[in-house]
Amino acid sequence: MSTGCACCLGSRASFAPMPELPEVEAVARSLRPLVRGQRIARCCVLHPIAVRPQRPATLRRAVEGQRIEDVERRGKYLLLRLPHGCVVVHFRLDGQLVWFDSDTISGHVDVAFELERGTLAFVDRRHIGRVQWLARPEENSGIVALGVDAFSQEFTCQHFQAVLAKARRPLKLLLMDQTRIAGLGNIYSSEALWHARLRPQRRANRLPPAEARRLHKAIVNVLRRALECCLRPAPDFRDPNWWFAGLEKILRAYDREGKACWRCGDRIRRFVQGGRSSYYCPGCQQ
Ligand SMILES: [Zn+2]
CATH class of the missing domain: 3.20.190.10 (MutM-like, N-terminal)
Known part of the structure; x- marks a missing residue:
């Protein structure tokens, strides 16, 4: 570089x-x-x-x-x-x-x-x-190459289940693959998995329908909540030092290694998955 x-x-x-x-x-x-x-x-x-x-x-x-x-x-x-x-x-x-x-x-x-x-x-x-x-x-x-946008009406639970069924990869790596679902990166894929109480290592095509529905709902909710946070306050393009602030308040797993899980009190763990840090709670994510 x-x-x-x-x-x-x-x-x-x-x-x-x-x-x-x-x-x-x-x-x-x-x-x-x-x-x-x-x-x-x-x-x-x-x-x-x-x-x-x-x-x-x-x-x-x-x-x-x-x-x-x-x-x-x-x-x-x-x-x-x-x-x-x-x-x-x-x-x-x-x-x-x-x-x-x-x-x-x-x-x-x-x-x-x-x-x-x-x-x-x-x-x-x-x-x-x-x-x-x-x-x-x-x-x-x-x-x-982008897959269905996670904010679009096409991103239905049915579509998500079809994407899961075709992937043998761990859930977290699938969620970050822009050619399958467009928009999720390292932060919000970790967060969606925490809210859905699913481990990042789980094989995508082995997810039962009830867990798939939970994960779909978690993805949509996590992104909407983050957007609300990103718009309050709205980006200030006039400030050269401006950047999104306050998002850490809504994070439950990402960047919280060793801290207590908000849901069960266990310690959040970090491990490297696909070259990136993944975070999850061993106590309540199955
Ligand atoms: Zn927990």
Whole structure:
């Protein structure tokens, strides 16, 4: 990973969730009224790594002069809809959007879109996130492969049970697979399994219908609760240090290794699963 310049280094203090479905949905809902209808007068790529593998000139030429028609979310991707194509933003670990009321920007900025009433900037000090223009969202290999969105009406219990039946993998790894269910990451898959009282190691295709229904309900509820939390307070794009705060209050398993389980008092355990930390309670998750 290249850091590009000295200003690129830096990390957030305390608990800072990686954007999953609720965080990106909160960004989309809050950003929509701020940018919808505005024309992109100029696009500046200050750190070309942020648009890779696209060339900065390709992005610039494609978006300049176009009007932002809408802001959408697909899984963990954010889309700025334009009359011709769209800008796809993938935040990955800790990319974020910052708003400046004028065309004067400050601090670390990777890509700046000068609009009529201000500047929308993509910031990612670690340079893992990406911003690209595509003629169609489906040209992005990650977007075209997305499974059913966990917030969509298509994500029914029946659909979820069909997804489970086809997977021999442990539940937690299946829940995090964006090609099966779009939107869940490490945090909310751990949380949904805690609420459903199921261990992350359980084989997906061996889940009885009653437990599958419990897990489906837990996924939907955990994401809705997190979205409410992400919208109160709503994202403050004018604050360069803004990030989602207070989410740790709703967490019951994630990042709570050694702490007492809220339900049974046993100690939360952590283990590595698929290269990521999984958390569960041995006392009440079966
Ligand atoms: Zn417990």
